[in-house]
Amino acid sequence: MVHGEFWTVKELFVLPNEYIYWSIQIVMYPFMTGLVAGAFVLSSLYHVFGIKKLRNIARFALVFSFALLPAAMMPLMLHLQQPLRGTNVLMTPHFTSAISAFGIVFLTYACIVASEIWFVYREFFVEAAGALKAKPDRSAGENLKLRLYSLLTLGAWAIDEEALARDHKAVTILAAIGIPVACFLHGYAGFIFGSVKANALWMTPLMPVIFICSAVVSGIALCILCYIVTMEARKFFLRRRAGRGSGNLSVEQLRGVEANEVSISSRYLLTFMVLAITLELLDVIFRGYTAVKSWDILRQVIYEHDFVKIFILQYGVGNLLPFVLLLLPRLTVRRAALACLLVLFGVFMMRWNVVIGGQAFSLTFAGFMHYHLPIIPHNLETLKEGFFGAVAVLATPFVLFFFLNKILPVFLEEKAH
Amino acid sequence: MKNHVWRPLWVVIALVAVILTARLFIVPEDFGVHDSGYMYGWYRQGNLAEWKAPPGKYRHDGECGQCHDERAGALASSPHAPIVCENCHGAAESHPEKPGKLTIDRSRALCLRCHTPLPYPSSDRSKIVGIDALEHNPGEECSMCHDPHHPNLEEM
């Protein structure tokens, strides 16, 4: 079987070489980079615009954004027919191609986030290294930690007021630069699709903008959701250690902090949701109104074949329902969590409907292709580009975040207050 | 610059330097902008020679009759004259060195490529005689009765 043949079913007049070549991993890739961009924007709302109430979720979002980066690269490595040559994109980039931007934009963004994290955590590195140095009997693990933290200070040990003020300023500048770069990281993904004139569904100048807006939506939603989950976990453990009070915030205080930040973040989520859905509806309406040659087949794909996926799942469950949930008065943390989960589902469906939907019709405009996601793999190809490959990509950032949190603890507000 | 804020930048510059150095070793010398400009001509020039190198498989030179004069002669005066020998016998390559013997495709399916009648008056296809594959000796090789080099039974 040739690549793509296993999961493609052809109907009516389809050209011999047409298969669904860009399958689940290409759906995952913009989804993951969207989470990266959105998480960073959320973090920048605090660092750049000084919305103080978002301080804690901002740190969380920043570190999570960093954990998402390797996970964003995974779908591409799993999709490439020659993954070992992936570095060719950095070696001989052909800048007339949107995909060539990947190497440089990705690295630039990684450097900005890493640098910003360094400035945010430098004080912590210095203090942690100092505390470990002061300790007389160190275990092997602690020695390693000491070395790591010392290295991470990059030799900048000063944590006086002036040095910290400089750190702050650097963070602000980096966060400000980072916003357009994060937008570019995801906008270029939209450009990858929007500039393909051969594909009647993808070709629209709105595509990069739609992608950026829905990326921000997904990033904010993910951060709210993860923030809620982690706070709930912390409350749970706090309750368990009720006797051993160590000056940590009490459960009540945590609840207050959590509800406030969730509420404010949700407002921003709603704003971007409105923006994203407006653009998408504009695209569909325009297509129907102008009714060019491709409209006949696109209409069949959008309103017949993919009706449920687009209108029920993406617009209904993934947009309208969370919209209502977030707007109803007296927003509870639980309701916000549900809404965010639905929003993430909606954004995922949007990626699916664009990537798979664009390959649901033939270049002949007289045939269709149906995609069947391989669930149980029977070879490497159906594993990499199947259900479990997608799950691996989804799980990776959380695994990475778990380990990152050990070096860059996200919840430092005990000291800050 | 006493300011420690520049330190991450040094790290980034070092990373970029590593990448650019790697490029010097990994990217082939002949990779660059050639002829058709950057948009259409960004490639490794050595690849052109790689594509020109392989020997052709089909000869398509009409020289089969040099040795196989009887068959070629019969074919030339038959309705099958336009069909090149290699269509049914496979690529000649450097025959008779390699392959020593060409295959003879006697399958019914081969003949049905043209001789399945298709009712298309606006195409030259309708000028080719056809058979009802289910009625006319179904399952039998056409060459059992029709010599492909002299297919017309009436003239035999």
Next chain:
Amino acid sequence: MKRRDFLRHTMVVVAGAALPATAIEWLDPRQVAASQADLRWIFLVDTYKCVGCGFCVKACKSENDIPLDANVTRTWVERYVLTKDGKVHADSPKGALEGFTDERIDLGHLGKEAIAAEQIQQAFFVPKLCNQCENPPCVQVCPVGATYKAPDGVVLVDRNWCIGCGYCIMGCPYGVRFFHPVHHVADKCNFCYHRLHQEKKTACVGACPYGARRIGNLRDADDPVTKTIMTQRVGVLKDEFGTKPQVYYIGLNKEVR
């Protein structure tokens, strides 16, 4: 302190200058399309002459080592049957590798559709292959420079450099590209580039019994193919994309996709 500052400044200058210096080779402004002045390959398809035998597809696959049992092909033939009710029925079973041996139209997983002979208004065959466009969108979107336009106009793929992202396949409006099942890189018709440089015609041109396929040189005014496209009414496929395809068709019906 002064020495340290001096060293620091020098480092910055050297680093700053080294970066663009190493990058500059790809900014080399040899932008002028100084493609070969005397050779530009073009192709001519006569849809009146094609009978749908599929020998061209078989010859192409054999010549270019595309496995016969793989459902991808560098060239194929489409069948169009236009019925009196105004409907268009089209198919290309296995790309016409085995010709068209069934009157019924192949509808993929929907099965086959029988069409009564008396309902047929007109029907014809259309061979297709890579158009070797003058403005190839597939080359534009290759992120690594693995596909390119050779000086004589043929678009080639560097098998040793292609990363297999598939962007070129998505970028082609004509559907001529695919992933090679053995080499796992992008592949497509390259006008039998190895044959052209040995003064041979492409495998498909040689195999066609009725001369429905012909190849020529646009820059040679005496080339019979060039003369045909200059003097006869010829068409090209999907020219609205601005690709400037170089495969010309005689008898191109408006229903051809």
